Amino acid sequence: MSNNKKEEKKHQHLFSRRDVLKLGGLASLGAGLVSVASLGFINGKSVDTYSGWEGQEGEIYFDREPFQVDKPPYKILRTEIKKVNGLDAPSDRSNLIKELGLDKTGVENATGALKEYYEQNPDIMEKDKVLFEEIEPKRKETEKTLGNRNALWTAWNSSWDVLKPKKPGLPEVSDWEGVRKPAYEIKDPKKMSEIIKKVAGTFGAKIVGITKLNPAWVYETSSGGRGWEPGEKVEMPSWWEYAIVVGVPHEWDSIMATPAFAGEKDGTVQAAVVGARLERYVKELGYPARLHAPDSSRFDILVPPVMVDAGLGEQGRFSFVITPEFGGNVRTAVITTNLPLEVDKPIDIGVRDFCKECKLCAEICPSKAISFDDEPGEIRGRGVEAWFIDVDACLHYRQSVPFTQRCKLCMTVCPWTRKDNWIHKAAKGVIPRDKTSLVAKGLTWAQESFYEIPDVSEYTDPKWGSYRKAPWFLDVDGVIE
Known part of the structure; x- marks a missing residue:
């Protein structure tokens, strides 16, 4: 069968699936309305709340205890897990290319470990050239x-760099710098x-979880x-005995x-x-600590399974860990220590079954990087089960977006990622308890029916999602020429 016919067949399947969801959605939502409403009355306090958060001191509203399980909800397919090569991460590889000046001289001039990596993965070198x-x-x-157009956004985004933590050195040096002696x-x-x-x-921090660090999640190479x-x-x-995972959401608007x-x-x-402050706190108690964080500091570990192990949520179809509080809208840092x-315990909140049915993130993805498969499979021969993400295609789209060089459409279209009002918060509490999946289908129907989900062409050249108006504090209209 030709690729065009495959695509046509896939989209025919998509439309029929979405039609079924829409036809059955209202009935499904109604079936769970009584339980949703009762839980919502208890849990929800304002239709204007953004995160379900109660204040500025870290209280977590979602009660995880009823959903705790003895084993993480992901599947291990082999006795020995193949560890991650740091150069497999396209963002980290891209940063290295820029540090080496190869973005200007050409990636084909790579030397050392990057050259060896390209020799083993010539298709990756071609993608990096593109x-x-x-x-x-x-x-x-x-x-x-x-x-x-993005002048206010650029000023706002760059201002966050004022307090970026520095990169650490080798663990035997950096992890012990400033450690109190003797330890309490x-x-x-x-x-x-x-x-x-x-x-x-x-x-x-808005959410915090603690787990034993599984050595399988430590990078094999840097x-x-x-x-x-x-x-x-x-x-x-x-x-590196324990991993403390801290998370904060992006600004919602x-x-x-x-x-x-x-x-x-x-x-x-x-x-x-937040992670850097906590790293310092642990060292003040007399214990070694190491920050693994997004942006400048970066990682020595694979974060999503560590988040799952720490009970913060479950990994969804679009690779982000979906948390009860924020859906996929959360960025995390990890502190490894022997304090x-x-x-x-990990939790099972029904994300796997939800993602099997939903697929909205795959539909909206401009890079077509997210799998439509009904079931997750083995990822890159590593012995771990998850839905496949074409990380290079994802990076290529992100890097094409003017000014922001970001996307997150998968995150924003996910029914779990919504500003919390009482009914949405309650629905997320009911979904794990609803064995019929009626509430989950209803939530997906509501997402498709009441939120804008335009064609993916709206997010590419020349429109770039411009139909979505900037938040008022990033809108240059009437402020800047």
Whole structure:
């Protein structure tokens, strides 16, 4: 069968699926209305609340205890998991290319570990050539034609860089810098965990989870920086015993104006700063600590499964971990340490079954990077089950977006990612308990029926999602020429 016929057949399937969802959606939503309304009356306090958060000190409204499970809800398919090569991450590889100046001289001139990587993955080198020789130059030309449209956004986004944490060196040096001697003896790990969560909240964290660090989630080799050379083997230190995961959401109004005004650094830098403060706090107690964070600091570990292990949520179809509080709208930092702590259990809130039916993120993705498969499968021969994401296609689209170089459309279209009002909050509490999937189908129907989900062409050249008006504080109209 030709590719065109396959695409046609797929879209025929899509339309029929969406028609069924819409026809059955109202009935499904009505079936769960009584339970939704009762829970909503208890949980919801205002239709204007954004996150379900009660204040500025880290209280978490979602009660995870009824949904705790003994094992993480992802599937391990082999006894031994194949670890991640740091150069497999396109964003990290792109950063390395820029650091080496290869974005100007050509990626085919790579040396060392990057050259070896390209020799093993020639298709990746061709994709990187397209990124730096075609996509980025075209984006810069587009930005010139758009003038000052994003002037306020640019000022706002760049301002977050004022407090970016620095990159650490090798763990045996950086993890021990500033550690108090002697260490305080921790008599009650459970109480210490409660304190860590409270303190993280005062630092700005919105959700916090703690887990034992699974060595399988530590990178096999580095993409460079953080003390290691590109391609160098990452040795997990003995003191990376626990992982404290802290999360904050992006600013909601900016996120909902994606991709034209998609915020990025507001979430990444905030998460990194919260993590840096918590790293310092742990060291003041006398224990080694290492920050793994988005933006400048970066990672030595694979974050989504660590989030799942720590009980913050489940990994969804679009690879983000979906949390009960914020859906996929959360950026996280991780602190590895041997401070004695009590760990949290993972949770099962029904994301896997929900994502099997929904597929809205795959439909809206401009890069077609998200799988439409009904079931998740093994990812890149690593022995772990998840839905496939074409990470290079995703990066290419993001880098093509004028000014923001971001997307997050998958996150914003997800029914779990909504400003919380009482009915939406309650529905997310009912979904894990609803074995009929009626409420889940109803929530997807509501998303399709009441929120704008235009054709994907609206998010590419020349429109770039411009029909979505900028949040008022990023709107240049009447302020800047």
